[in-house]
Amino acid sequence: MMNAAAERLAALDSLPAAELCGLAMETLENLVVVLNQETTLLRAGRxxxxxxLTAEKTRLAQDYMGFARSVQRQSARLRAEAPALVDALLGGHDRLATQMAENLRVIATARSVTEELLTDVAKAISAKARPKTYGANGEIAGQPPQAASGVSINRAL
Incomplete structure (x- = not known):
């Protein structure tokens, strides 16, 4: 008796070549659109x-990976039944890889800029808290005890 996941894989693998390639291409194209939207918004500082877009991007990526694995498992059959569709799918996959690379580059830049801004703010807050008077020995007095720092940086982006 097959479990539900095995049944879904078997159903996917048994789809006609045109239908499987079509579903994979449609999902791939939708994923490229969402990645492009995310990249555009990040570039605009939004x-x-x-x-x-994260939930939709994640869902589309998971769906696409399922279709891509099925296409890999069925590659010989698909090449024989629908070679043009397989070639189109490979071209779409290359576009996806290009869009993903650009998206990751923009995400890394946004993260770096955010970290730099937060670090600068933390330094500015810290500088204002330092005493600006001289102690009995003629040197600037040391740091007062820190009650709390107001800035923390989450590097989990």
Whole structure:
């Protein structure tokens, strides 16, 4: 008796070549569109808006990976039944790889800029908290005890 996941894989693998390639291509194209939207929003400094695309991007990526694995498992059959569709799918995969690389580059830049800004703010806050008077020995007095620092950086982006 097959479990549910095995049944889904078997059903996917048994789809006609045109249908399997079509589903994979449609999902791939939708994923490229979402990645492009996210990249555009991040470039415009709209990280909150870009974050709203995360769930859809994740779902599309998971769906695409399922289709891509099925295409790999069925590659000989698909090449025999629909070689032009397989070639189109490979071209789409190359476009996806290019868009993903650009998306990752923009995400890394946004993260770096955010870290730099937060670090600069933390330094500025810290500098204002330092005493600016001389102690009894003629040197600037040491740091007062820190009650709390107001900035922390989450590097998990």
């Amino acid at each position: 990280a909150k808006d870009a974050g709203q």
